[in-house]
Amino acid sequence: MTAQTAHNHSDKHKSCKELLGDLSLYIDGEAEADLCQEIEQHMADCENCRVVVDTLAKTVFLYHGLEHNRMPGEARRRLYKALDLSDYLDEPDPASSSTNRKADCP
Amino acid sequence: MLYLFSKGETDESLYQEPASKPMTDHVAPENTIDVEALRAGDRAAFARVVSLYADRLYNLALKLTGDSLEADDVVQEALISAFKNIRHFEGRSHISTWLYRITHNAAMMRLRKKRVDTVSMDAPLQLDSGDMVPRQFFDWCCLPEKELVSSETAAYMEAAIQQLPEPLKEVFVLRDIEGLSTAETGEVLDLSIPAVKSRLHRARLFLREQLSEYFADHARGIDQ
Ligand SMILES: [Zn+2]
Numbered sequence: 001m002t003a004q005t006a007h008n009h010s011d012k013h014k015s016c017k018e019l020l021g022d023l024s025l026y027i028d029g030e031a032e033a034d035l036c037q038e039i040e041q042h043m044a045d046c047e048n049c050r051v052v053v054d055t056l057a058k059t060v061f062l063y064h065g066l067e068h069n070r071m072p073g074e075a076r077r078r079l080y081k082a083l084d085l086s087d088y089l090d091e092p093d094p095a096s097s098s099t100n101r102k103a104d105c106p
Numbered sequence: 107m108l109y110l111f112s113k114g115e116t117d118e119s120l121y122q123e124p125a126s127k128p129m130t131d132h133v134a135p136e137n138t139i140d141v142e143a144l145r146a147g148d149r150a151a152f153a154r155v156v157s158l159y160a161d162r163l164y165n166l167a168l169k170l171t172g173d174s175l176e177a178d179d180v181v182q183e184a185l186i187s188a189f190k191n192i193r194h195f196e197g198r199s200h201i202s203t204w205l206y207r208i209t210h211n212a213a214m215m216r217l218r219k220k221r222v223d224t225v226s227m228d229a230p231l232q233l234d235s236g237d238m239v240p241r242q243f244f245d246w247c248c249l250p251e252k253e254l255v256s257s258e259t260a261a262y263m264e265a266a267i268q269q270l271p272e273p274l275k276e277v278f279v280l281r282d283i284e285g286l287s288t289a290e291t292g293e294v295l296d297l298s299i300p301a302v303k304s305r306l307h308r309a310r311l312f313l314r315e316q317l318s319e320y321f322a323d324h325a326r327g328i329d330q
Binding site: 017023051052057058071072079082 | 153156157161162178185242248303304307311
């Protein structure tokens with residue numbers, strides 16, 4: 001019922017589908033040497049898997065770089081109020097803000 | 107409004123600290139947090155925790171709920187209950203892991219409640235039987251940087267996260283967005299390491315499909 005037909009392939013040692021489950025290990029650098037070699041050999045012969053690996057790695061790379069959402073100012077005020085910490089609201093922590101100077105000084 | 111942990115209702119297991127040793131920190135200089143002061147109810151120590159982690163927790167809550175107002179409430183509930191239950195935190199794991207865990211639980215409770223309130227049933231999750239065979243083979247990995255990191259792409263990427271089934275989404279957000287380790291993610295979600303790895307992989311494959319479709323459409327648009 002699934003896409004078996006599209007992947008009814010040939011006589012490679014391990015099929016694309018068999019390798020698929022290990023690709024995150026590979027792109028995270030956690031694949032054992034044997035597996036790593038097997039994936040690289042497979043990719044040399046299989047353009048589709050090469051594309052999947054490259055675009056999977058790029059997908060992870062792009063998400064790693066995705067900007068984090070910061071709590072909006074109004075919500076932050078509500079939060080500090082609810083926690084009874086409003087008197088601390090105007091003390092931005094250098095370590096928590098990328099726009100502040102580095103906290104080199106003691 | 108704080109209704110989750112009113113008197114006598116506290117589920118102690120929510121605040122149980124994972125048994126493992128602290129791991130490398132990637133989030134913030136939390137060795138500067140004085141756990142003893144926190145446990146003694148020191149307001150300045152609480153304020154420091156809020157200052158260091160509110161944005162992180164908000165980002166997690168926003169990704170999990172997909173709604174900024176819900177996310178505000180989740181963070182508020184989570185921090186209030188964390189401070190109420192600070193005695194359960196003994197410093198064996200990182201405070202960030204503990205806070206992520208409480209925030210995740212608060213978000214899940216809200217989502218569950220919302221689902222009970224609405225008539226519709228959950229979408230089937232297909233965690234193990236789902237088909238993860240790639241269908242998109244457009245090679246977009248070497249497109250110019252400017253196309254890969256546009257604000258339009260970022261918006262699409264955010265929307266794609268919201269299409270992930272929850273069990274995959276929570277793992278993906280903690281690992282690939284928040285940057286927790288596999289072990290820390292397992293602690294936050296009560297999952298084994300193989301389960302974290304497998305869900306992360308499925309989430310990535312799903313998102314790769316989405317992005318491939320997006321960039322393929324994009325490339326066609328540019329060519330024409
Ligand atoms: Zn292949």
